[in-house]
Amino acid sequence: MNKKGKLIICSGPSGVGKGTIVRRYVEERGDVELSVSATTRGPRPGEEDGVHYHFLTQEQFRQRIDADGMLEYACFAGNYYGTPRDKVEQALAAGRDVILEIEVQGAMKVKEKCPGAVMVFIMPPSYAVLQKRLSGRGTEDEATVKRRLSAAAGEMEKARGYDFIVVNDDLEEAMADFAAVVAASKCSIEEMKYLIDEVQKDAQTSDDANP
Numbered sequence: 001m002n003k004k005g006k007l008i009i010c011s012g013p014s015g016v017g018k019g020t021i022v023r024r025y026v027e028e029r030g031d032v033e034l035s036v037s038a039t040t041r042g043p044r045p046g047e048e049d050g051v052h053y054h055f056l057t058q059e060q061f062r063q064r065i066d067a068d069g070m071l072e073y074a075c076f077a078g079n080y081y082g083t084p085r086d087k088v089e090q091a092l093a094a095g096r097d098v099i100l101e102i103e104v105q106g107a108m109k110v111k112e113k114c115p116g117a118v119m120v121f122i123m124p125p126s127y128a129v130l131q132k133r134l135s136g137r138g139t140e141d142e143a144t145v146k147r148r149l150s151a152a153a154g155e156m157e158k159a160r161g162y163d164f165i166v167v168n169d170d171l172e173e174a175m176a177d178f179a180a181v182v183a184a185s186k187c188s189i190e191e192m193k194y195l196i197d198e199v200q201k202d203a204q205t206s207d208d209a210n211p
């Protein structure tokens, strides 16, 4: 049987380190794809078009939505972000797992469309740690940092609706926990029912069961 891949949604406030966790997970596993989102925000130093994001104008973004090319999209801190549909659907159909690193509104929309998706929320160990990491990373100006910190409280409230929480205090531990919850979600009864059905069917039709 060609089993579909698992859709893994990863969210968390800006500065929590979710990007590092998912990128390392994808590198280490080698059999999982990370969806490249589209966004209307400008690239940060070091970010490449088509690698970190597809950087689009507002008009290009709107055209993608109108052509039903987005699995979900949302406005975050003044910019649009969306998941291109094609690549995700193709990978899942081919049996490959896909990770979406997306904010909470988009995550909820994906969960509605794809109930089998597992939702993992990355939390900081405290608000003070988040403030320090976000201000310290130096990739945004002060106003943007403030906007992202004020979004963080609302995002963390939404964590209550996720399947798993991973705390990123120590990166290695967070990596191990992330891998563990994804593995656990792939062994859930819901996920494995097909195998029980298959084995039972074979057992019923085998010569041993019908001597």
Ligand code: 5GP
Binding pocket: 011, 012, 013, 014, 037, 038, 041, 072, 073, 074, 076, 081, 082, 083, 084, 101, 102, 103, 104, 105, 106, 107
């Ligand atoms: P950043 O500007 O820091 O790269 O991303 C800002 C927020 O947008 C992060 O929470 C990130 O997870 C989220 N994000 C990135 N891509 C997508 C996407 O395709 N859809 C949605 N809904 N959020 C996204």
